[in-house]
Amino acid sequence: MSETTVLLVDDDTDFLVQGTLQLEQLGCRVIQAGSRREAVAILETTRPDAAVIDLMMEDPDAGFTLAYQIKSRYPQVPVIMTTAVTQATGLSFEKVPGQEWIRADVILSKPVRAAQLKAELERLLGHAL
């Protein structure tokens, strides 16, 4: 099987470093983007196999917008959203009826562990990494 390319988007350098290490350990090729804008520019020329994106970046909801943009262009590409805000604020982004506007396939709370990332990617991609 060919290498899996993952677009990793986060405005926090440390999460880019950590996510890249985790994904490379799984044998993925990682394309990094530090903002929604950078990610959109990359998507112009590249179709990743999956995307792992942060929610709060240049705007508080940049991740939602980006998920929408990814899915509009590449409906088949799985989107994993990562965020630190869910538990703290009591906001719940769980997939519930009426919230179909959230275009991410799954929302993970930070910090995201390697095993969790692996399990979700394999489930969404439909093959082992």
Added chain:
Amino acid sequence: MHSEMETLNLAVVDDELGIRLGVSSILSDMIMDIPDVGCRIRLQVSSWADGESFIESLDHSTPQIVLLDSKLPGIGGMDILEGTLSKHPDVVTIMITAYATLESAVRATKLGAYDFLAKPFTPEELRVTVRKAIHHYVLAAQARRLMEENRTVRFQFISVLAHELKSPINAVDGYLDLIRNRMLGPELSAYDGMIERSSLRIAGMRKLINDLLDLTRIESGQRIRSMEPLILEDLARSAIEGQETAARERGIRIDLTVEPGLSIQADRMEMEMVFNNLVSNAVKYNRPDGTVKVALSRRGDEVEVQVTDTGWGMSKEETTRLFSDFARIKNEHTRDIPGSGLGLSLVKKLSSLYGGSVEVESEPGVGSSFRVRLPFQLSSAGTGGAVSKETDHG
């Protein structure tokens, strides 16, 4: 002031037809200005001959003001006040009593009535009492609205704060996990970078907590100020000294231009916050080998502290939200620059506390210039809560 016309509903509940008709005709044309909140009130009057039908009407609409007769044929006014109206705490009730006994007035007040009118009353007495009730209602409604807004703002603030506090914890936690799993092999030195980053994130978090405490103290007025004459040049020099290492590492030169003899009456710690934040920002957001210019001058009754950098600059849109809490301009140039997002918010709050102002001018790609203006010589406010805002120019 622009006044908006608002209609309030007043219900009169009295078994005497004369009272109902009288109240309706006297109050129906009444328009009242409430200058405190800038609104005009018009009354819409409805009337009820007995308590039962009035109680029933509450299912459809609740009046804001009720003129309630204490002696009604069926259920009495006091019972309505005690029972039904206690479930509508926003309603302002004026009891109409047959005999102006102190006892009935006290009882009605204890049960939650705002005021009372003794029969027989003149149109003028009615107007005065109702005016007072309207005023009370409008101010109470305003207070409720403000409380609600405060809650919303507070929730938003806490949400962002939670995010800003959790990010460094998560980053450190993530590194610890990678180290625990020996992601880079058994050699400890391979993890030096991760450990260094973790220390930096913890330092950033400590700074955020300290800034937050400063901000809270300033906003609550709890901090005890110790006002003393401060020489601006000293403040500028010590702020520059504090940034020397960071500036040297990136080849940034800091120039100071001073008009001699400039001083202000202020709290030393607060003024240090203003200077330190401005100078450290100018270094942090500068480009390598850039320049920072700090200029102190007198502008009429004010002193001006101008700090100019040769950094990446900001767009108009970015400068407008720069002074709000947690407003960090995030882009490829600023991504790795640590900051709490509270520094300029502090500068702004402190400047206005001292009767001054802060402005920014910025050009993308060229740099930014911050100008803080403070009253030249404040009248001594001594120590204690708020700073006196009286200045020579008023």
